[in-house]
Amino acid sequence: MFSNIEEIDALVEKHIQYRENCLNLIASENYSSPAVRNHLTSDFGNRYGCYPTINPASREYRGNKYIHEFEMKTQSLVGEVFGAKYVDLRPIGGHIAGVATVLGLLSPGDLVLEISLKDWGHGLVALMREAPHLNRTIRVEFMPFTEDRAIDLEQLTKMIHELKPKMLIFGGSGMLWPEPIAEIKVIAEKEGIILCHDASHVTGLIAGGVFPNPLQQGVDVMFGSTHKSFPGPQGGFIVTNRFEMFERIGNTLGSSLVTSHHLNRLPALAVSMLEIKKFGEDYGAKIVKNSQALGKYMEQDGFKVIGARKGYSQTHLILVDVSEFGSGLQISKQLEEANILCSDDFGQLDKEIRIGTAEVTRMGIQEGDMKFIADCFKRIIVNKENPSGVAQEVNSFTESYRSCKYVL
Secondary structure (H helix, E strand, O other), X not given: OOOOHHHHHHHXXXXXXXXXXXXXXXXXXXXXXXXXXXXOOOHHHHOOOOOOOOOOOOOOOOOOHHHHHHHHHHHHHHHHHXXXXXXXXXXXXXXXXXXXXXXXXXXXXXXXXXXXXXXXXXXXXXXXXXXXXXXXXXXXXXXXXXXXXXXXXXXXXXXXXXXXXXXXXXXOOOOOOOXXXXXXXXXXXXXXXXXXXXOOOOHHHHHOOOOOOHHHXXXXXXXXXXXXXXXXXXXXXXXXXXXXXXXXXXXXXXXXXXXXXXXXXXXXXXXXXXXXXXXXXXXXXXXXXHHHXXXXXXXXXXXXXXXXXXXXXXXXXEEEEOXXXXXXXXXXHHHHHOOEEOXXXXXXXXXXXXXXXXXXXXXXXOHHHHHHHXXXXXXXXXXXXXXHHHHHHHHHHHOOOOOOOOOO
């Protein structure tokens, strides 16, 4: 228990110093610029901004005239970046954005095809079904994948014709490749299927123009988070060019799922959007190059990198099968002892680790540096070196990469 502010500050400072000495390769995290962080502390954080979906000027609370102006300008900025007519920034995270989309657009008994957790999906509907009443009203099946962790278009097409789903949700937490959205769109239009994309992981790459924009490819709704490959504050968004869907989703979101939507996010989000408009293409391209370089060096060090024959990755992450060396969970914990942070597969097959390059790229780490990082993995996982010795070298390495790049 804390007894004074000094104790609070001291523990926060310990965290900051610890993370400065770590190689953060967690694909679902990123590093916000000082400008973004400074804009999280405004008076907005103490206010309510509740409003009806299609009439945001009709605020439930008084004193919102400048908040309203700010929110509308931020919506316009987000819409410009993603090529969307309609934007909802009220979701406080990507998961809530997805829940609102599913509940807003489906009827009881409808079937959803999504990516399973074992294939590094977010498992949105599968997790929603843990609520007993949703388990009785929403059905779910999972998209098929190839050994390169790409969606199997032939098998997916067969599933669609046989199962007749109402909704498909592309996107996941282990995305290596663009998905066959344009091909599936042809079928979806004939069958009346709603296409959605959970872009949480690739939001920054889409905004930077280095990953295909699902809206341009034909999805009806794109939703996600703003703090993974996109280096903004934690939060969520929903974008679409379909007004009727925008209204239905928004009316489901507020106020059944969100009332206070944490307005302090908006200034920080606006700053990060301006950063990505200016630097997103360069930043995104370097992220992808770093992923590919790391995949190459990991393979050279004897690891089984998923999708190696396709070029390792076209996103901010690579996937590595470490089953010959042990449990993915235990290996990720061993790496943590060496101040190397990455993700295991969250208790699914327990055989893979996910390594992300978004944050280290923003700190200035280049393709050539991926050799050092790959070798650190080998020293811990293959050579079974003492993690403390590797941690010291990681600490020395990170000293040169503690300033944030691609900032206004």
